[in-house]
Amino acid sequence: MNDRKRIRAAVVGLGYWGPNLVRNLHASGEFEVAALCDENQKRLDKFGDLYPWAKRFTSATEMLQQDPPELLVVATPVKTHRALTLAGLEVGSNVLCEKPLASSVAEASEMLELAAKMGKRIFVDHTFVYTGAVRRIKKDIAAGALGNLFYIDSVRINLGLFQPDVDVIWDLAPHDLSTLEYVLGTRVKTVQAIATSNNPRGFADVAYLHLEFETGLAAHLHLSWLSPVKVRRMIFSGSKSSLIYDDLEASEKIKVYDHGVSFDVSDIEQRKQVLVSYRRGDMHAPAIDTTEALATELKDIAAALRGAKNDAATGEDGLAIVRTLEAAQKSLAAGGTKVSTTP
Numbered sequence: 001m002n003d004r005k006r007i008r009a010a011v012v013g014l015g016y017w018g019p020n021l022v023r024n025l026h027a028s029g030e031f032e033v034a035a036l037c038d039e040n041q042k043r044l045d046k047f048g049d050l051y052p053w054a055k056r057f058t059s060a061t062e063m064l065q066q067d068p069p070e071l072l073v074v075a076t077p078v079k080t081h082r083a084l085t086l087a088g089l090e091v092g093s094n095v096l097c098e099k100p101l102a103s104s105v106a107e108a109s110e111m112l113e114l115a116a117k118m119g120k121r122i123f124v125d126h127t128f129v130y131t132g133a134v135r136r137i138k139k140d141i142a143a144g145a146l147g148n149l150f151y152i153d154s155v156r157i158n159l160g161l162f163q164p165d166v167d168v169i170w171d172l173a174p175h176d177l178s179t180l181e182y183v184l185g186t187r188v189k190t191v192q193a194i195a196t197s198n199n200p201r202g203f204a205d206v207a208y209l210h211l212e213f214e215t216g217l218a219a220h221l222h223l224s225w226l227s228p229v230k231v232r233r234m235i236f237s238g239s240k241s242s243l244i245y246d247d248l249e250a251s252e253k254i255k256v257y258d259h260g261v262s263f264d265v266s267d268i269e270q271r272k273q274v275l276v277s278y279r280r281g282d283m284h285a286p287a288i289d290t291t292e293a294l295a296t297e298l299k300d301i302a303a304a305l306r307g308a309k310n311d312a313a314t315g316e317d318g319l320a321i322v323r324t325l326e327a328a329q330k331s332l333a334a335g336g337t338k339v340s341t342t343p
């Protein structure tokens with residue numbers, strides 16, 4: 001708890017994820033949960049009862065008109081992000097919007113333009129960027145602990161949850177894309193996507209994305225709603241050591257393997273072959289900060305609203321992820337061709 005005036009926040013969307021945001025807003029000591037909104041009265045009552053001081057609304061428009069919050073938190077399905085964010089900005093609120101920021105680059109750009117015009121901020125909930133594990137990976141890569149990165153391989157698969165308005169790429173890839181852009185400090189340049197659809201809606205439910213970053217580094221994402229088991233694993237293969245990030249591990253989320261491979265090409269003409277040497281050393285699992293990601297994220301957002309610089313999960317980051325998602329969608333439609341993220 002601190003003596004500073006709490007930032008008045010309102011949350012729209014009390015489904016699966018919204019209640020986590022409400023709980024962390026309240027626990028942070030930085031925010032006052034001033035209002036809650038869900039068009040579903042049962043959800044509103046269930047969570048409204050936990051925060052009895054918060055005003056309750058079934059209409060976001062009514063909530064914003066009656067009492068505009070300093071921070072509007074949008075935790076509704078993707079198709080509603082644009083309209084709710086624009087409505088919040090119009091009444092002078094800053095907005096924390098769920099991932100992905102919008103359904104298209106045009107929508108996300110419109111949201112960022114209005115924020116700039118109104119002099120307000122958009123933050124996007126790229127939750128993983130705020131985990132101790134991801135922050136440690138960024139630090140290790142920046143310190144050169146892995147050497148030159150060869151490739152990244154990510155698997156994010158489980159059974160469901162089928163989303164009503166987006167496919168598996170728009171639902172799951174934002175986590176991998178925001179994590180990778182953050183730890184590498186660079187944007188995705190091109191994407192190739194292939195997918196299958198095994199459901200009557202015709203949405204992609206299993207997908208494979210091949211990404212190339214501005215640095216030339218390649219990454220591969222496997223995304224699925226149809227896996228019988230849940231896997232959340234990223235492999236960062238480097239010349240000095242390799243790192244495996246398993247988000248499902250309770251205590252050893254990161255394992256750094258002192259394994260490597262080097263290629264001797266010094267005498268290639270003479271030998272007509274490349275000499276490959278392998279090195280196998282120890283594995284260590286560094287201790288990582290286990291603070292809940294949303295707690296760290298909301299602390300950063302509160303600091304940003306109080307004037308500090310924040311450089312993670314900005315509206316620009318949200319737009320960048322939407323650019324890659326849209327490029328992936330175009331690639332899918334074109335049979336897996338390479339599509340640039342910039343027009």
Ligand SMILES: NC(=O)c1ccc[n+]([C@@H]2O[C@H](COP(=O)([O-])OP(=O)(O)OC[C@H]3O[C@@H](n4cnc5c(N)ncnc54)[C@H](O)[C@@H]3O)[C@@H](O)[C@H]2O)c1
Pocket residue numbers: 012013014015016017018037038039040043058059060075076077078080098099100125126127171
């Ligand atoms: N950051 C993360 O790790 C994470 C995890 C899960 C979901 N999400 C994101 O959170 C968002 C919501 O996902 P969810 O799984 O909680 O969805 P959900 O369907 O479980 O909940 C959405 C809620 O919003 C309400 N709602 C919808 N439109 C509304 C409107 N116009 N006004 C008021 N209420 C409205 C619905 O009644 C529902 O209760 C999505 O963008 C999703 O991608 C993020």
